[in-house]
Amino acid sequence: MISSGGDEDARNPYDRARMSRVEAHFDAESSVYDEVIERIIPGYVEQNVALLDAIPLAAERRFRAADLGIGTGRLAALVLERFPNADLVGYDISSGMLEQSAEALSEYGTRVRLARADLADIEFAGPFELVISGLAIHHLEDETKRNLFRRVLEALEPGGAFLVREVVLGDTEEETERLHAEWRAFIRENGLDDAEVLAAHEDEDVPAPLGAQLEWLREAGFEDVRVHWRRMNFAVFGGTAPDAGDA
Numbered sequence: 001m002i003s004s005g006g007d008e009d010a011r012n013p014y015d016r017a018r019m020s021r022v023e024a025h026f027d028a029e030s031s032v033y034d035e036v037i038e039r040i041i042p043g044y045v046e047q048n049v050a051l052l053d054a055i056p057l058a059a060e061r062r063f064r065a066a067d068l069g070i071g072t073g074r075l076a077a078l079v080l081e082r083f084p085n086a087d088l089v090g091y092d093i094s095s096g097m098l099e100q101s102a103e104a105l106s107e108y109g110t111r112v113r114l115a116r117a118d119l120a121d122i123e124f125a126g127p128f129e130l131v132i133s134g135l136a137i138h139h140l141e142d143e144t145k146r147n148l149f150r151r152v153l154e155a156l157e158p159g160g161a162f163l164v165r166e167v168v169l170g171d172t173e174e175e176t177e178r179l180h181a182e183w184r185a186f187i188r189e190n191g192l193d194d195a196e197v198l199a200a201h202e203d204e205d206v207p208a209p210l211g212a213q214l215e216w217l218r219e220a221g222f223e224d225v226r227v228h229w230r231r232m233n234f235a236v237f238g239g240t241a242p243d244a245g246d247a
């Protein structure tokens with residue numbers, strides 16, 4: 001089920017040492033991820049539902065989907081349930097996470113294929129009608145995010161959708177500070193050490209302002225770019241590839 005991917009000759013040079021820390025982190029935490037994630041991410045389950053509800057495809061449609069940074073496969077499982085005729089390719093840099101998702105999605109058999117890949121230099125096995133991504137793109141530097149958005153558009157069928165749930169920055173420093181204070185309070189209320197979570201976030205993550213990411217989607221050529229859900233420094237957003245008739 002899991003094939004190896006990734007290209008050592010990355011077309012987007014970036015901080016490989018930081019990405020190795022990200023990979024090691026998710027390898028180490030893959031078996032406890034599902035237990036802790038809802039205590040760290042405000043509205044994690046709501047985000048799943050918001051993203052699912054934003055998919056502009058009929059439930060019976062036969063199509064191919066991709067999940068970028070599939071993790072333990074929770075979001076992918078929801079897509080596979082709601083769209084029983086869809087097939088899905090899940091990509092992730094962490095072998096530990098791919099093992100978890102392989103187990104969690106085993107009931108879907110050949111409808112699921114998993115591949116180890118770094119989103120910075122991924123070769124998509126497209127085309128897809130749907131590309132989703134949860135909490136993975138903030139691991140990429142901004143230029144690499146923008147490049148990924150362009151490449152996702154190339155991998156989408158005309159009219160296909162790209163939907164993301166992400167941790168974001170505010171559009172100003174003041175807004176980011178306020179959002180981080182609210183986030184810290186949420187983490188503390190859930191019995192976790194907010195300083196530890198924020199320190200790891202600063203070490204491993206490079207989130208971008210929501211407004212900038214919406215702009216990069218438009219620049220890449222996406223249409224109907226919008227925010228479907230927002231709470232604190234988390235958002236569900238995305239856009240659609242132009243229809244063939246729009247060209």
Ligand SMILES: C[S@@+](CC[C@H](N)C(=O)[O-])C[C@H]1O[C@@H](n2cnc3c(N)ncnc32)[C@H](O)[C@@H]1O
Pocket residue numbers: 019022023026037068069070071072073074075091092093094097117118119120133134135136139140
């Ligand atoms: C916070 S988890 C999110 C998992 C799942 N998508 C979700 O929404 O719960 C981030 C996932 O992205 C993966 N990831 C991080 N950076 C990546 C990269 N550069 N390429 C591919 N996967 C990456 C991690 O290994 C991890 O499985």
